[in-house]
Amino acid sequence: SGIGRAVASRVAREGGRVIAADLSAEKLDELAAALTGLPAGAGIVPVAGDISAQDDVDRIVASAGDRVDALANVAGIMDDMSAIHEVSDALWERVLRVNLEGTMRLTRAVVPGMLAAKEGRIVNVASEAGLRGSAAGVAYTASKHAVVGLTKSNAVMYAKSGIRTNAVAPGGVATGIPVPGQAEFGAPVLRPHQVNILSLAMAEELAATITFLLSKDSVNLNGAIIAADGGWSAV
Numbered sequence: 615s616g617i618g619r620a621v622a623s624r625v626a627r628e629g630g631r632v633i634a635a636d637l638s639a640e641k642l643d644e645l646a647a648a649l650t651g652l653p654a655g656a657g658i659v660p661v662a663g664d665i666s667a668q669d670d671v672d673r674i675v676a677s678a679g680d681r682v683d684a685l686a687n688v689a690g691i692m693d694d695m696s697a698i699h700e701v702s703d704a705l706w707e708r709v710l711r712v713n714l715e716g717t718m719r720l721t722r723a724v725v726p727g728m729l730a731a732k733e734g735r736i737v738n739v740a741s742e743a744g745l746r747g748s749a750a751g752v753a754y755t756a757s758k759h760a761v762v763g764l765t766k767s768n769a770v771m772y773a774k775s776g777i778r779t780n781a782v783a784p785g786g787v788a789t790g791i792p793v794p795g796q797a798e799f800g801a802p803v804l805r806p807h808q809v810n811i812l813s814l815a816m817a818e819e820l821a822a823t824i825t826f827l828l829s830k831d832s833v834n835l836n837g838a839i840i841a842a843d844g845g846w847s848a849v
Contacts, residue, residue: 616789617739618688619645620821622658625828629653633682635661635674636689665689665716675723682724684735684828687717687761693751695804696797705794706753713757718764725768725777733776737827738765739820740781742843748807749785751800758783762839769837778836780827784820785843786811813844 615636622634626649636642642660649658661677663670675682690713693705717738728734743749744758761781768779823842826832841847 615641616688616791617784617787617817617820617824618686620817621686621688621824621828623649624818624821624825626652626656626658628825629656631655631657631659633659633661633674633678635663635665637662637664665720666711668719671716671719671723675720680727681731682727682734683731685720685724685737686824686828687720687736687738688824689713689716690739690741690757690791692791692793693753694793694795694797695751695801696753697800697803698752700797700799701752709753710757710760713754714760714764717761721764721768721779725772728777729772729775731776734778735828735830735832736768736777736779737824738779738781739824740765740783740839742783742785742841742846744781744783744839745841745847748804750804751797765839766837773836778832780832780835780838780840782820782823782827782840782842783847784815785841785846786814787817787820788814789817810849811844811846812849813846815842815844 622632626632634642639662646658646660659677661674663674665671691709693709721736738761740761741758743755744762747755765779765781820842
């Protein structure tokens with residue numbers, strides 16, 4: 615859904631074969647059915663699964679066949695704006711499991727094939743919360759800062775192997791991502807900072823940036839964290 619759906623749709627319309635992973639098989643089937651009139655060889659292969667579970671990751675990647683040219687790590691969940699003294703173990707573990715561990719597991723699964731092919735592009739969706747401490751609660755902020763670190767580490771590790779890893783850091787995006795409540799302490803602290811958002815992007819606008827990074831046209835970008843935030847990070 616959201617940015618992931620927009621990216622999958624755009625890549626398929628531009629001729630790509632997309633392995634689309636989501637928890638919801640129903641949403642994936644609806645996406646595949648909605649995309650008609652695609653170029654020859656293009657399409658959506660829906661694979662329902664949990665990207666934080668290794669067995670599901672193995673199944674998702676296996677469905678791609680022998681070659682994965684590019685990976686977009688888009689799946690993410692929000693926290694409740696809690697500060698560290700009020701964050702629950704359950705919320706912390708869930709946010710880190712999806713936002714960071716899922717990104718790590720999918721990336722780890724595709725890199726061996728990219729090494730064999732001597733090329734590949736990986737794009738991670740970080741966040742404005744990966745650039746500053748005032749955009750979200752402690753769990754989401756920590757997870758997205760870690761995604762930035764993972765991106766930079768991969769960029770260095772595989773720079774001479776033909777694999778490039780970059781990230782986008784969206785600001786406000788109209789995706790309807792659920793916010794599971796408003797923490798009593800943290801939410802009021804963050805609220806004055808969040809009014810600085812200069813513009814609200816649509817998922818399709820983020821997909822334009824991500825699709826560029828997934829393509830070979832982004833040839834000289836590696837380890838870049840692109841603030842696709844409408845200027846929020848300039849405030």
